[in-house]
Amino acid sequence: MDDDSRYEAVRSRDERFDGVFFTAVLTTGIYCRPSCPATTPKRENVRFHPSAAAAQAAGFRACRRCRPDAVPGSAEWNLRADAVGRAMRLIADGVVDREGVPGLAARLGYSPRQVQRQLTAELGAGPVALARAQRAHTARILLQTTALPITEIAFAAGFASVRQFNDTIRETYARPPRELRAAATPRAGRGVRPAAGADPAGVPLRLAYRGAYDAAQVFDFLARRAVPGIEELRGSPGARTYRRTLALPHGTGVAEVDEAPGGRQARWLPCRLRLTDLRDLTTAVQRMRRLFDLDADPYAVAERLGADPALGPLVAARPGLRSPGAADPAEPAVRAVLGQQVTVAAARTLAGRLVAAYGKPLSAPDGALTHTFPEPGTLAGAPLAELGMPEARRAAIRTVCAALAEGTVDLGPGADREEATRALLALRGVGPWTAGYVRMRALGDPDVFLPGDAGVRHGLRALAGPGPAPDAEAWRPWRSYAVHHLWNATA
The missing domain is CATH 1.10.10.60 (Homeodomain-like)
Known part of the structure; x- marks a missing residue:
């Protein structure tokens, strides 16, 4: 985009560009998100910045009306x-x-x-x-x-x-x-000072996103895979709350995210974080954003996938479909090995046994949440007899966890995706499906296709009918979202 096209986005208050760039107004000294509802400034008084930090470094302060610091991250x-x-x-x-x-x-x-x-x-x-x-x-x-x-x-x-x-x-x-x-709006509990450190009621947050958001699809996906001890869902469809434990750099935490934000026009999901150390707040927020895929660009995904003759009807039927990531990068790697050649329900049962045997207990149970997911170093030397699996599969879990603990495989937020995939495929017991699934969820890659996945194969056959199979290459760079559309089509 050039500055003229950016200004047109500001004139139309186009929320698609919230977080992509920021508008600084010379006459007021403030910077805003493109969709700010305030009166549009004159073109000659506007400067554009690629980040909030750049606007702040140029001497502008955040708008109190649109809160540009709270926009979704750039896709x-x-x-x-x-x-x-x-x-x-x-x-x-x-x-x-x-x-x-x-x-x-x-x-x-x-x-x-x-x-x-x-x-x-x-x-x-x-x-x-x-x-x-x-x-x-x-x-x-x-x-x-707080x-x-x-x-x-x-x-x-x-x-x-x-x-x-x-x-x-x-x-x-x-x-x-x-x-x-x-200046903040009074909130319940603000008058009570916590005894020490974190607020026992948790830190209430609004996790912003752009465009449509298919919350039902995301919560259904997480519900089918919720591991006892570290995850649970409460409530009924349409009003569910997803809860899970978090292992963080300075301590542990419990996150709660609600399915219903209170209307389709509310561009956020309600979240509450209870942390043993508030220094982990930034990290916890980002991990929940990755899990719920809140920084995605649904407009670009729909534009590419919706234009495909075969996939287009699925895209139209599920606007805002997302590709959930992971709250702990090591967790999907272990769970992917557990899920090899078994059903989703069976993999969930195996993961529950793993958590009960090797997870780190919380200082006190929080509802059905009792542990954090086992650390790779713990599983690397564990016998894993509780799983009742063939020795080859248990050996694969130990191999993957040893590589994660030693740093041979890096699945952190800054990992090189190609290098991580090569390192995974070099491990005994890890094949293309496992490496691809880990890349999709742990590394948040939006362009992963799983041709060997049973659900994907069934979905492709259903789309093709008597004709030739659709060309997945045409779905780049959003093939991860295409995979979720295919899974939903065969669910």
């Missing part, structure tokens, strides 16, 4: 597999807060200077500025949704000092932290 980072895309996924996961720019650069295989240069060239801001903008957003959430002391919020959001926290909040939101908290 570009889901699609791109280059160094910049990997860096953005790592920054979103909190790597810069935990390991600094040298840690980010080491994970990418570049020098800090190279990472700074590449990010600045494409996003108008380096890794420190991008992480700083993310910390400001986390701090605003904690200020407006009763935590401001000093605790500063460090929970990842700031190195209270002074840095105060300066950043003033620059970003044009008001000090106490005023930002006072």
Whole structure:
């Protein structure tokens, strides 16, 4: 897009571009999302920035009306597999807060200077500025949704000092932290100060997305695969709540996401996070966003897949279909091996046994949630006799977990997808279906096709009828979504 086409998107308040670029207004000193409902500024007074961090670095503060810091992430980072895309996924996961720019650069295989240069060239801001903008957003959430002391919020959001926290909040939101908290809509429980650290009621969030969102499809997918002990669904279809445990860098957590946002026009899913350490808030949010595929571009997916004569009717019938990812990158790798040559229900039963035998217990059960998923290092040397599986399959699980524990296979948010796939296929007991499924879910690749999957084969036959099979190559770069359409067609 050029600046003129960006301005046309702003004039039409086109929400498709929320998170793709940001609009800065010279006369007011604020920056907005493209769909901001405020009066459209004159063209000569507008400047465009590729990221919120770039707008903040240029001296603009966030709009109080459209909250541009709360938009869905750019779908570009889901699609791109280059160094910049990997860096953005790592920054979103909190790597810069935990390991600094040298840690980010080491994970990418570049020098800090190279990472700074590449990010600045494409996003108008380096890794420190991008992480700083993310910390400001986390701090605003904690200020407006919890009763935590401001000093605790500063460090929970990842700031190195209270002074840095105060300066950043003033620059970003044009008001000090106490005023930002006072301006928030009163919420239940805000008057009760938590005893220590995390709010026992959890941090309430709105997980934003763009376009249509087929929540029923996502919740059905998760319900069929929910592993006892780490996942559960409550309620009835249309009003379900998905709950799961999270193993995070500083502790553990329990996440709850509601199926119904309160109307089709509400572009968010209600979420609550209960964390043992609030420093994990940013990481937990990003992992839930990946699990629910909330940063996808449904417009681009529908445009490509909907144009296919065979697949088009399925796309029209399920607008906003998503490709769920994973809350723990190692978990889908283990579950994929468990699911080889068995039904989804059988794989779920096996995973439940694995969690009961080797999962890390929570400090106290939370409803049906009792454990976090077993760590790869624990399973690498485990006998796995509880599974009642052939030794070859148990050996494959140990092999995969040993590779994950040793770092031979990297499935983290910044992993190189091609390299990870090659490393998986080199392991004994891992075939193309397993590697492809892991790439789709753990690595969030939107362009994975599983020709050997039984559901995909049945779906292709149903689409083709008496004619030739559809050409899956025409569905690039959104073949993961095509796979879900085929699965739904045969469910």
